Amino acid sequence: MGKQFKCHKISEGVAEAEILLSKDDVNFYMVDPATGVMFEKGHDVEGKSVAGKIFAFPGGKASSVVQADGIYQLMMKNNQPKAMIIDYAETVLVASAIIMELPMVDKVDPEFYKEVKNGDIVKVDATNGVVEILD
């Protein structure tokens, strides 16, 4: 068993995958649905794919509607992240995760961020409020 960290459930569900860490806020409309690749100019994960990842980023940004459509389009191509870990919950992103039924958590134990590295396999159990870095 790996190292476990407490977190707070936003949208229920369990998922396990490689983690992608972003320092920048995310607008899913700027992610290509066909590939899952972020194409926003100057973004921390520009050129990287969110598809099938546990995607950790500070929070959502930008227009109050395209966020939902961005996630929806990714889901139509099955290129959505498996789960999302955020620091700052805001309504637009939270509502999008809930209606699309994608696991999302916030308020993760700060120790988690000291330990986790890009590419680690991470399990998010939103339902029980636990994030785990697997060995």
Place this chain on the structure above:
Amino acid sequence: MKLTQEQQDMLDGKYGKGTAYAMKIQVAIGESFDAERLVPITRAHVALSNQEADLWFAEKLLNAGAHCRVAPTVNPGFCLSFFKEQKLVSPEDAAFMQRTHDAYKGLGAILSYNCTPYTITNVPTFGEICAFSESSATPYINSVWGARSNREGANSALRAAITGYVPEYGLLLDENRYGDILVEVEADMKNDFDYHLLGYCGKKIGKGIPVFTGLPKHINKEALTNLGAQLNTSGAYGMYHILGVTPEARTLEEAFGGKEPKRRVKITNADLEEALQLTETVDGNRKIDFAMFGCPHFSLEQTMHIADRLKGKKLAVPMYILVGGFAKNMSDVMGLTDIIEKAGGFVIPDTCPDQPCWKHLNGKTGVTESPKCAYYPKKRGIDFVIRDLDSCIDAAIKGEVK
């Protein structure tokens, strides 16, 4: 979360399946924010987008029998009559817009198709609890009018309109409305365009509620519209304060609730320059194919300014001016539309730049004064050079931009 009997009945399906579904999600959101209760709203604005997720959700609610208790104003998709007449829209795209129209009509929305309702059609009073989505709309009603809304998404604003309730958290509560970032503006704020660029400094400003100082006492509604729109393109802001201007910031003490700011940021001319670099999708000094204004929708006054500049002139490239129904009707009545059309431009109601009606601009380069106008259509293969409004008008007359 504690629910009243009526709210519990909604959740239990006594008001129909659609309302129950909307209520279930409202409660889930409330719980994710640790809200204690739901409170009634008296106004809503839904950022309809005529996109697949938008229509999917609206139709899902409609088919489950939902109907708005509080009729919301809505955002633009595109103007069916105009784009059909110009033969610019495919039958599939037109049919999709028709479905969006029918869905929102069925849900009982006010079909205003305008993204700046907060100055004309949907104006709250101080302290009024609302559910507003749309980038420029939420900060405007919180900051300028002192009304209370969280930064709703289009779908959460629609659920609020259907149930008549929002969870009580965030900007609905006094203690969360204080500023926490002091933003000292040292840049010369020469015109409305500079407020676009100031708003685009979200990355430097950081997360929280900014309190702007160093801005003039009188700032027009267009500049405030621009500020909110770009803050929510470069970041996510439900509210800001402007010292000595907005109603909850008469003094620094009031704006910060007596606390020290957790961050201090200075914005200089160099920051605005840098914002401009970041927003442009292509560099200047080139020929252009068109000009586009109205993201957010242009006001009547902005349309008057353009008509004034175009009187008796000919444009080298088409100019698209996107407005709400009020500005369009007034432009027609006042003869502005006539002047602009004679010059080779168009005053188009009910239309957003991020819509499939602009496919003819794919691969082309335009000018606009709005970074947001450039940010979204990039996805549709449309590039923009960004300049202030008068420079854009000059560029459209010459067909090239410096």
